[in-house]
Amino acid sequence: MKRTKTMKRLLMLAGMAVLTVTLAACGSHSAKTTSTTAxxxxxxxxxxxxxxxxxxxxxxxxxxxxxxxxxxxxxxxxxxxxxxxxxxxxxxxxxxxxxxxxxxxxxxxxxxxxxxxxxxxxxxxxxxxxxxxxxxxxxxxxxxxxxxxxxxxxxxxxQATDWIKRFDQQAKTQASRLTKAGIDPKKTSVGLFDLQNGKLFVDGAKWGRGGQALTTGLGFSLPAAFETLDQGAGYKQISLESVNKYAADWLFFSQTTGTSQDKSALSDLKRDPYWRKLAAVKANHVVQLPFNKMYYFDPDAVYGQMKLIVDAMIKAK
Missing domain, CATH: 3.40.50.1980 (Nitrogenase molybdenum iron protein domain)
Structure with a gap:
């Protein structure tokens, strides 16, 4: 009889111990959950x-x-x-x-x-x-x-710090390729143009289209007229009569859409006397880049655009 009572007491104590451990574990789990949602x-x-x-x-x-x-x-x-x-x-x-x-x-x-x-x-x-x-x-x-x-x-x-280091190294590598090809980014200006629905636009360096790859990356400069765009909307529709205000040593342009209207506008642009008078056009320093690869402006896109631009410039030269 005494042995039976003793066994019951031991079982009760064991149950209480298990309960205590379980509660402690729950408390530990709650603390972990709280920390992960901090x-x-x-x-x-x-x-x-x-x-x-x-x-x-x-x-x-x-x-x-x-x-x-x-x-x-x-x-x-x-x-x-x-x-x-x-x-x-x-x-x-x-x-x-x-x-x-x-x-x-x-x-x-x-x-x-x-x-x-x-x-x-x-x-x-x-x-x-x-x-x-x-x-x-x-x-x-x-x-x-x-x-x-x-x-x-x-x-x-x-990760951001590591990306910047990789970006700087890639920029140095690509800029060196340009220098060897006779193009000095530090002494060269660039202009960004975009054809959209048959209309001609100019873009600043912060409006995608390779602007950051050209400037922050490769070290080219923007003429004052382009820099002004970055202080406002980032882009502007212009007429061909005013295109000379946006002249630069090298010109880059892409087409936002591929409609027949755009194809016609591109053909008209290349024949237009205002466009043909630009020094960059006469020197064949005009680069047309694929819109789908130049539209994006995130870190990895800009990183990839640098080589794309350098390849196109060396080929054009």
Whole structure:
């Protein structure tokens, strides 16, 4: 009898011990969960936002390449971003195509812990799903500043520093190729032109089209008329009569669309007397680049554009 009571007491004590260990384990698990969802505050174009210390499921609009360039994990992005030739098939396959805009229902299904967008309206529409970082287009500075900014936003500062080092080395390598070919970037100006729907535009260095690869990367300079664009909208439609105001030692242009109207406009441009009078045109220092490879402006795109530009310049020369 006494032995039976003793056994019952031992079983009760053992049960209490197991319960104590279980509770301790639960407490440890809770602490771990809290640490993985810890937040920090970052400054955005829309103000201060609390974001995860280590975001693991990011949805992006416009800035997909910027996040991926630093090793961020993107689970959903807009279709335009995913068409970038600088993304591998494997990378694209792992990202949900959300169409042209970030729709609430589609974003919600992905359970993101961070949303990065250039569309200010996304903040109000999506902030109940996850923290929304609004980055106004053209507000990130040159490509090195862009890498640094996104390195801070997604807490990948070391990766941003490493990318800048690789970028500087590639820029040095490509600039050296130009020098050997008789082109000194430090003494050469460049101009950026874009044909869109039959209309002629000029672009600043922060409007894609290879602007950052040419300037921050290879070290070319922009004439004052082009630099002014970066202080405003970043681009401007011009007439052929005023094209001389945007003259430069080398001219680069791409076509945003490939309609018959654009093809006709390109043919007209090459025959136009105002265009033909430009010194760069007479010297055959005009480079036409594929729009799909020049449109994107994220770190990896700009990195790749430098060699593309140098190859085309050496061939033209």
């Amino acid at each position: 937040t920090r505050t970052v400054t955005t174009s829309g103000g201060s936002v609390k974001v995860p210390v280590h975001p693991k499921r990011i949805v992006t609009n416009v800035y997909t390449g910027d996040v991926l360039s630093l090793g961020g994990h993107v689970v959903g992005a807009t279709s335009t971003d995913l068409q970038s030739p600088y993304l591998s098939k494997k990378t694209r396959a792992g990202i949900k195509d959300l169409g042209l805009t970030l729709k609430q229902e589609a974003v919600l299904k992905l359970k993101p812990d961070l949303i990065v967008t250039s569309n200010e309206a996304d903040v109000k529409a999506l902030k109940k799903i996850a923290p929304v970082v609004y980055v106004a287009y053209g507000s990130t500075g040159d490509i090195k500043q862009t890498a640094t900014k996104f390195g801070n936003l997604i807490n990948r500062k070391a």
